[in-house]
Amino acid sequence: MIHLIHQFLLYFHITLGAAGLVVFWLPTLSKKGSPFHKRIGKIFVWTMFAISISGIIMSIMVLLDPIGVRAPERNLSLAQSLSLKQQSRETAVFLLMLSMLVFVNVKQSILVLKVKAERDLLKTPSTLIPIGLLLVTGIIVGIVAIIIVQPLFIVFSILSIVISYGSLKYIFKKELKEREWILEHMGNIFGAGIAAYTAFFAFGGRRFFDEIFTGNMQLIPWILPSVIGVSATIYFSKKYSKKYRVEYK
Numbered sequence: 001m002i003h004l005i006h007q008f009l010l011y012f013h014i015t016l017g018a019a020g021l022v023v024f025w026l027p028t029l030s031k032k033g034s035p036f037h038k039r040i041g042k043i044f045v046w047t048m049f050a051i052s053i054s055g056i057i058m059s060i061m062v063l064l065d066p067i068g069v070r071a072p073e074r075n076l077s078l079a080q081s082l083s084l085k086q087q088s089r090e091t092a093v094f095l096l097m098l099s100m101l102v103f104v105n106v107k108q109s110i111l112v113l114k115v116k117a118e119r120d121l122l123k124t125p126s127t128l129i130p131i132g133l134l135l136v137t138g139i140i141v142g143i144v145a146i147i148i149v150q151p152l153f154i155v156f157s158i159l160s161i162v163i164s165y166g167s168l169k170y171i172f173k174k175e176l177k178e179r180e181w182i183l184e185h186m187g188n189i190f191g192a193g194i195a196a197y198t199a200f201f202a203f204g205g206r207r208f209f210d211e212i213f214t215g216n217m218q219l220i221p222w223i224l225p226s227v228i229g230v231s232a233t234i235y236f237s238k239k240y241s242k243k244y245r246v247e248y249k
Contacts (some may be wrong), residue, residue: 055099062092109188135164
């Protein structure tokens with residue numbers, strides 16, 4: 001049963017994920033504040049929420065019962081069973097972190113526009129607990145990455161820790177620059193995009209990209225979303241900090 005539930009969630013996750021990756025660029029490149037930007041932005045946000053929540057549920061299912069999810073009808077030896085459990089849980093904790101990264105970024109992107117300078121409205125358990133969980137999963141993935149010697153896990157562990165710290169810093173800093181929430185909104189949207197594209201390139205589209213990128217070039221699907229995402233974040237942050245006269249740092 002758990003295998004069938006996981007499969008259903010996986011197809012749901014992949015379908016919405018493919019749509020979300022396309023929709024991501026429409027509000028980014030459209031006129032900010034326009035009716036189209038707002039409508040398509042809502043579609044992107046709710047798509048990302050569905051993707052992140054389904055990703056969290058699937059990751060927890062694998063962590064709790066990796067054999068039931070991954071090999072429900074296979075007769076495995078003890079060694080095979082232990083190996084499958086270890087590999088599945090290592091991947092699951094990483095995907096859990098990416099799903100939390102998408103969820104936290106999207107949630108923060110909405111809330112900062114909603115409350116603007118009234119940041120006391122962000123100091124609630126419903127806002128702070130997901131950020132705290134992202135921080136914890138980032139640390140756990142970092143520890144796992146060191147144990148299994150997986151440098152790329154370390155990179156995204158650091159990214160998750162930095163983003164969770166940045167979200168908390170924004171919420172609790174003493175003062176905001178005028179309209180600073182605009183840059184916070186944009187930064188969180190790009191953070192969600194980085195996590196979503198990384199999950200797709202490194203896992204969802206792995207078979208396809210393995211045929212294109214071989215050897216050391218297999219690192220490209222992992223790194224490319226972050227390179228593009230960070231570059232776009234810096235570009236648009238500088239652009240709109242000038243437009244809205246917000247001090248950019």
